[in-house]
Every structure is written in structure tokens, then in C-alpha cells.
Amino acid sequence: MPKDAIQNEDTGAPICDIDFFGDEYVIDPVKAYHQMLEKGPVVWLPQNNLHAIVGFEALTTSLRNHRVFRSGKGVSINEKINEFLIGSTLNSDPPDHDETRAITFGPLTPRALAEARQRIETEAKAIADKVVEMQEFDAVKDLATHLPLTIVRDLVGLGDYGKEKMLDWAGASFQLMGDPRERREVSIEKMGELAKFLNDPDMLGALKQDGWARRATRLAMEAGIEEKRAIALMRDYIAPSLDTTISAISFGLMLFAKHPDQWTKLRADRSLVRNAIEEIVRLNTPIKTLSRWVEEDIDIGDVTLKKDNRVMMMFGAANRDPAQFEDPDTFDIERSTRGHVGFGHGKHACLGMHLARLEMTSLFNALADRIERFEINGVKEQAIISVIFSLERLPMRIAS
Structure with a gap:
């Protein structure tokens, strides 16, 4: 393809010549979102050798079309990684998806979470009291990670070894769903640890009796799902329950500051x-x-996506689409956020979104009861994870 080409000759997609998985855009994906959106709802990224659906309308329509845009062949851009991921609810299509989601979603419904609400609210008040006493704190380590690591890990119930490794395994999973570059080998090693854990015959016995992981495994086997696939369902709780909530809480604290x-x-x-x-x-x-995975040729506007290829679903770009959200970069807590895709969309909407909302509600209420104002107190550090937008460190202090 000529260097000065303005569109992909095979599909008609406008070219956006950025490296989405390069450190520059991993650290600041918002810049990438706007560059892609300026080109059109579907773009070709030659540096990543992938098409990306970025426009809000194009993305939500495509996410509802699970017959053409398949998750059952994995949602990583790397086929070798997909071989390990396939079988979890995220990496499956109906009817398999519906069967396993009905099992793993059980403890995560609003009604089921009512049992955990008091515990989460009590813990949120305790950590709010702690940061008030500290006055200066790291919003990531001292606040955002607290509820997921003290409560959610325990609710999942992977046993002592699994509990301590959950955050590592979740981070590795998200690294390998994109292109982790120099972080690949470390991530593959950590995913190997997870595979070994899932294949350990003693692992089931170590699961917490009333934990979500044991419940999912037991119900899946009772439903006739083969043992290996049933055990793999606990992966549904490893990746989504930690990194994404920690990311949202810390980002929220930064926005309020x-x-x-x-x-x-x-x-x-x-x-x-x-x-x-x-x-x-x-x-x-x-x-x-x-x-x-694109199962058959499909037209999205003036672009024809070809079958047997991968396409990136750019949730972050769709949420910054000015055609859907007026002044999309403005933080306005009274804005109509209806339809945003921060928790996904369609059948693959986030399994743990009700839990994340409960954790964030409890924490923000506890902080609002105690703190009139807080501010950033140093230089933030961005986490380098290929498909997760998150902070590594955010120094803050309570303002007098």
C-alpha cells in the first residue's frame, strides 16, 4: 500500500497511521480516540494491521450482531492467546455464552449483591476514615485497590495461593488481549501460572466452600458441562473483578480532584x-x-469488513464520540450518560458492573461524608497495560 494512501484499498476504510499499542497511546489513549474519530466510524490502523470500529453508532450496532462479530474465537488480537482464553464467558458466543453467563452472573445480580452490601459499605467507611487520618495518600494503592483486594478476592474464594495471584493474573490477561510488546514474556509466564492453577487436581479442594468460584464450578458440572470447561469458568471472576474497578475508582478520584x-x-x-x-x-x-472475529463480509457505512479477519472494538473511542455525547471530554456528573459503553454493550456487557457500581457508590459516599475537598499532590504515573486505561500511582492530599 502506498505510504500516502488515504484509505485501505481492500475495504475502503480511512487510514489512521497511529500505533495504538505503542506506549504513547497506551498512556494517553484519548489522543488516539480523537485521531481515529476524525477519520470516520471505522478506520484502518496499518501499524497494528487491524481495522477498528470507533464510532458510537457503528460500534453498538456491531456489538449487538454477535452472529457476524464473534467472541467465540477469542477477543485477544493474538490467536495463540485465544487458544487459552476460549471457553470463558467473555470468549464465547450464544448459546454457550448464555449458558455459562447464567451460572457466573448469579452472585453478581443486584439482588444477590444485597448480601455483600453491608460488608462493602462498612469497609468503605473504614478506608475513608484511614485516608482522613493519613491526610496525604496514594489514591490507587491506599483507596482504589482496597475494596477489590479486601472483599472481592475473598468473595471469589480461590484459596490462599489463588487469592494472592489474582491481580497478577488479571493484569496478564489484559496485557495479552492486546499487544503487550516488551511485556509479553512476563505476561505469558503469569498466564502459565494461571493455567497450571486451573489444571491442578488439588485446586478444587482449596477453593473456599461458599466462594463464587466453587459455586460456578459446581453448578456448571451439575448442568452437564465438562469438568475442564466448568473449572475454567472461574476465569470470569479473575480479570473483570479487579483491574477495571481499581481503574474506575482511581480515575474518578482524579476527576473529582x-x-x-x-x-x-x-x-x-x-x-x-x-x-x-x-x-x-x-x-x-x-x-x-x-x-x-468477523464471520462474514459486512458493510459498515462505506467500509466493507472482510470475513476471517479480526477487528478492534474501540469502546473508549465510542464513549468520546461527539455525535453521541456533546462536549465528550467534559466531566459533568449531571450529563445524560445513557447508552455509554464503558461497561460494554449487548450480550457481553460487563459481568461485574453491578458489583463495580456498588463498590464505587459505597466509597464515594463514605468519602463525601468526610472530605470537603481533596487535590492532586504530585505527579501521577500511568499503568502500561495494552487494553486497560489505568493509573499506577496518584498522590493526593485532603485540602484544608
Whole structure:
């Protein structure tokens, strides 16, 4: 293809000559989102050798079309990694997807989570008290990671070894869903640890008796699902339950520190908490992108995506599409966030979104009860994860 070509000759997609998985755009994907959206709803990324669906309408329509845009061949851009991922609910299509999701979603429904609500709220108040006492704190380590690591790991119930490794395994999973570059070998090693764990005959006995992992495995076997696939279902709880929530909480704290007027609004009117969370997740979009396998040729506007190829679903770009969200980069907790894809869309909408909302609601309410204003107190550090937009460090302090 000529260097000065403006569109892909085979598909008609406009060319956006960025390296989405290069460190520059992993650290600042928002810049990439806008560059892609300026080209059109579907673009060709020659540096990644992939098409990307970025426009809100094009993305949501495609995500509902699971017959053409398949997850059952894996959602990583790497076929070798997909061989390991296939079988989890995220990496499956109906009817298999519907069967396993019905099992793993059980403890994550709003009704089921009512049993965990008091515990989560109590823990949120305790950590809010702690940071008030500290005055200066790291919003990632001291706040955002607390609820997932102290409560969610325990609810999943992987036993002592699995509990301590969950965060490593989740990070490796998300690295390998994109292109991790120099982080590949370390990520593959960690995924090897997870595979070994899942294949360990003693592992089932170590699972917490009332944990979500044991429940899912037991119900799957009772439903006639083969043992290996039943055991693999616990992967549904490993990746989504930690990194994405930690990302959203820390990003929310950064937004409120940068926009104290929005924090003042929330403190004065707690009915805004729910919508504030949706706005945070829209702007943050923890999972930037996942891929789908194109099962047959399909036209999206002036672009023809060809069968037997992968395409990237750019959730983060769709959430910044000005055709859907006016002033999309503005943080406004009173905005109508209806339809945002920060929790995914369609049949593969985030399994743990109700849990994430509960954790964030509990934490923001606890902080709003105690803190009038907080501010950033140093240089933030961005995490380098190929498909997760998250912070590694965010120094903050309570402002007097």
C-alpha cells in the first residue's frame, strides 16, 4: 500500500497511521480516540494491521450482531492467546455464552449483591476514615485497590495461593488481549501460572466452600458441562473483578480532584452518585478495546469488513464520540450518560458492573461524608497495560 494512501484499498476504510499499542497511546489513549474519530466510524490502523470500529453508532450496532462479530474465537488480537482464553464467558458466543453467563452472573445480580452490601459499605467507611487520618495518600494503592483486594478476592474464594495471584493474573490477561510488546514474556509466564492453577487436581479442594468460584464450578458440572470447561469458568471472576474497578475508582478520584465543583455538587446531592459513576466510567472506559472475529463480509457505512479477519472494538473511542455525547471530554456528573459503553454493550456487557457500581457508590459516599475537598499532590504515573486505561500511582492530599 502506498505510504500516502488515504484509505485501505481492500475495504475502503480511512487510514489512521497511529500505533495504538505503542506506549504513547497506551498512556494517553484519548489522543488516539480523537485521531481515529476524525477519520470516520471505522478506520484502518496499518501499524497494528487491524481495522477498528470507533464510532458510537457503528460500534453498538456491531456489538449487538454477535452472529457476524464473534467472541467465540477469542477477543485477544493474538490467536495463540485465544487458544487459552476460549471457553470463558467473555470468549464465547450464544448459546454457550448464555449458558455459562447464567451460572457466573448469579452472585453478581443486584439482588444477590444485597448480601455483600453491608460488608462493602462498612469497609468503605473504614478506608475513608484511614485516608482522613493519613491526610496525604496514594489514591490507587491506599483507596482504589482496597475494596477489590479486601472483599472481592475473598468473595471469589480461590484459596490462599489463588487469592494472592489474582491481580497478577488479571493484569496478564489484559496485557495479552492486546499487544503487550516488551511485556509479553512476563505476561505469558503469569498466564502459565494461571493455567497450571486451573489444571491442578488439588485446586478444587482449596477453593473456599461458599466462594463464587466453587459455586460456578459446581453448578456448571451439575448442568452437564465438562469438568475442564466448568473449572475454567472461574476465569470470569479473575480479570473483570479487579483491574477495571481499581481503574474506575482511581480515575474518578482524579476527576473529582481536578473538578472540585463536581465534587461539591455530589456532596450536596447524593442522588447524583449513580450518574457520576456512569460519567466516570464513560470518560475512563477501563477496557479500551477488545477484538471480534468477523464471520462474514459486512458493510459498515462505506467500509466493507472482510470475513476471517479480526477487528478492534474501540469502546473508549465510542464513549468520546461527539455525535453521541456533546462536549465528550467534559466531566459533568449531571450529563445524560445513557447508552455509554464503558461497561460494554449487548450480550457481553460487563459481568461485574453491578458489583463495580456498588463498590464505587459505597466509597464515594463514605468519602463525601468526610472530605470537603481533596487535590492532586504530585505527579501521577500511568499503568502500561495494552487494553486497560489505568493509573499506577496518584498522590493526593485532603485540602484544608
